[in-house]
Amino acid sequence: MEAETLRTVPTSKTAGNALGRLYVALLPGPLKYSPSLLFPITAMLSTFGAVYGHKWLLLGLQIIPQQVLAWIPVSQFLGSLYAAHPISCNMLIDTAFSLAAALFAFVILPAGDLIIGQEPPEADTDGTMENEGAYRAVLYTCVAAHWVTLLTAVAVVGSIHISPLPLIGLAFSLGCEGGLLFTVAHELLHSQRPLDKALSNLLLCSVGYMHWTYSHLAHHRNVATQRDPASARLGESLYTFMPRSVVGNLRDGIVMELERLRVRKLPFLSLHNRMLWWVGTPAGLLVAVGALWGPLAVGLGIVQALMAIFILEDVNYIEHYGLQRALTRSGRYEKTTVKHSWNGNWLLTNSIVFRLQRHSDHHAHASRPYQALRNIPEAPQLPASYPIMMILALCPPLFSRIMDPRAIAYSKQATTK
Numbered sequence: 001m002e003a004e005t006l007r008t009v010p011t012s013k014t015a016g017n018a019l020g021r022l023y024v025a026l027l028p029g030p031l032k033y034s035p036s037l038l039f040p041i042t043a044m045l046s047t048f049g050a051v052y053g054h055k056w057l058l059l060g061l062q063i064i065p066q067q068v069l070a071w072i073p074v075s076q077f078l079g080s081l082y083a084a085h086p087i088s089c090n091m092l093i094d095t096a097f098s099l100a101a102a103l104f105a106f107v108i109l110p111a112g113d114l115i116i117g118q119e120p121p122e123a124d125t126d127g128t129m130e131n132e133g134a135y136r137a138v139l140y141t142c143v144a145a146h147w148v149t150l151l152t153a154v155a156v157v158g159s160i161h162i163s164p165l166p167l168i169g170l171a172f173s174l175g176c177e178g179g180l181l182f183t184v185a186h187e188l189l190h191s192q193r194p195l196d197k198a199l200s201n202l203l204l205c206s207v208g209y210m211h212w213t214y215s216h217l218a219h220h221r222n223v224a225t226q227r228d229p230a231s232a233r234l235g236e237s238l239y240t241f242m243p244r245s246v247v248g249n250l251r252d253g254i255v256m257e258l259e260r261l262r263v264r265k266l267p268f269l270s271l272h273n274r275m276l277w278w279v280g281t282p283a284g285l286l287v288a289v290g291a292l293w294g295p296l297a298v299g300l301g302i303v304q305a306l307m308a309i310f311i312l313e314d315v316n317y318i319e320h321y322g323l324q325r326a327l328t329r330s331g332r333y334e335k336t337t338v339k340h341s342w343n344g345n346w347l348l349t350n351s352i353v354f355r356l357q358r359h360s361d362h363h364a365h366a367s368r369p370y371q372a373l374r375n376i377p378e379a380p381q382l383p384a385s386y387p388i389m390m391i392l393a394l395c396p397p398l399f400s401r402i403m404d405p406r407a408i409a410y411s412k413q414a415t416t417k
Contacts, residue, residue: 017117020347024123027351030134030371032123036352039180040145042101046173047153049097050166054090056097091163098169105176106387112348113385119347119375135371136196139354142184143199149177150206150304157300158293171300175307178207182312183353187370189213207305208282209312211253214274218252220366224325224340225333234322234407237396242313253278311390318342318389319359322407323380338364338379339410345375346385357386380410 024032049056082089153174157167181203188200189212197213204210215230222228229248232241257274266272282305290298323340325333344350344357354370360379361368382389383402392399 017120019116020118021120021122023116023347023351024120029131030138032351033135033138033354033371035348036138036142036180036184036354037145038104038352039101039177040142040149042104043149043173043177044152045100046098046102046170047149047156049100050094050162050170051156051160052094053097053166054093057093091165094163094166095169098166099173101173102169102176105179106391109349109352110385110387110391113346113387116347118345119350123347124374132369135369139184139187139196140199142180143188143203146177146181146184146203147206150174150301153304154289154293154297154300158289158297167296167300171303172307174300174304175311178304178308179311179315180353181207181308182209182212182315183356185212186216186356187354189216190366192367205281205285206301207308209305209309210278210281211250211257211275213253214256215249215253218256219249220336220363223336223363224320224323228320230316231320231324232317232322234324234404235400236321238314238317238393238399239396241317242310245313245316246309314390314393315356315386317393318382318386321403323411336363338376341379342382343376343379344382344385349385349387353386357382380406 027034153170156162157170162170185200185203188196188203191197191200200213201210204212219228219230222231224231229245229252232238254275260266261268261273264272269276271277286298286301289301320341323342325336325340328334338360341359341363343360346357350357355373356362356370358373358375360376361373365373383406384392389399392402
């Protein structure tokens, strides 16, 4: 069946539940994607919680009546432990707060997916172009929120003492927030508007991955083939895939830029060479951060970038795992359709990652904006939402046991049609 003729069919898997329908009713149109701002909000909570988390907790305990605390079975034990080791306990409390964004990404979000369920069919009625400016405004707000969050974090780290464990937790949380960064940058780089492309580069600058604006276009051309480093092979582990994808994406970006310079007869050492911007802009940003807030802030910037890239490649890994385009008799690969990407339709994650889980429709229609992406029940279906699949990918034997039979069965089904 051709991609253009596929429609979202209400089934038991796609109809959603009462909570999902209530969610859509309360957050209509562009408002449905406003929960994406929970990522920078929780990252900001991680930033200040890494410093003041223990003070917040102690203040809360002072407000709660002693009679209520007495009913908590371990309250006396915890009180004694804190009295004996206040410094260590403060550090552990701050660490817990520093992980707020990470807990949101990999505990609260997947739990919400299980409770709220799939997007109901009525969620697709707002996928029109009538309010396109409002949908783009949500993306622009996320761009501003990311930069405010990141700059606040490096300023706090450079200005206030933070214990080692909360600092590590904060870097991890900022990297998780970087997962939203890549989702927004991905949507903007597919736009034809110069402003959107500039904002995509601005986001990617903060993680040193500006070449992705080029290499991702190569991914769309070569997806689900041996030529694409960002398409995971059947049986390939995340840890084998990741270095191949990172190096391959960088190589694709460099090759495409060298070809552009050659065709336009532009010199390598000039401001027209985007490769120099890819390296120079993030490097200049780190130099500025170091001058303003010191080496610890620079270290935080580097670690959060590495963590964000790890999350990006984890998502890349699950999006096309084990799916391959067939070679035609002419020796060319078949056309990319909805059958070459894994599809997901969980409402909460879709509202936060701008329907990236509807990846099948995205690859069949790359220029289609996020609010208009359709759910395709006929496409390969993930057994769980992105956060859960990303966690499973960290354990290759478990991931392979779950996904290999699905990939093999779907490939056989696709070849018989």
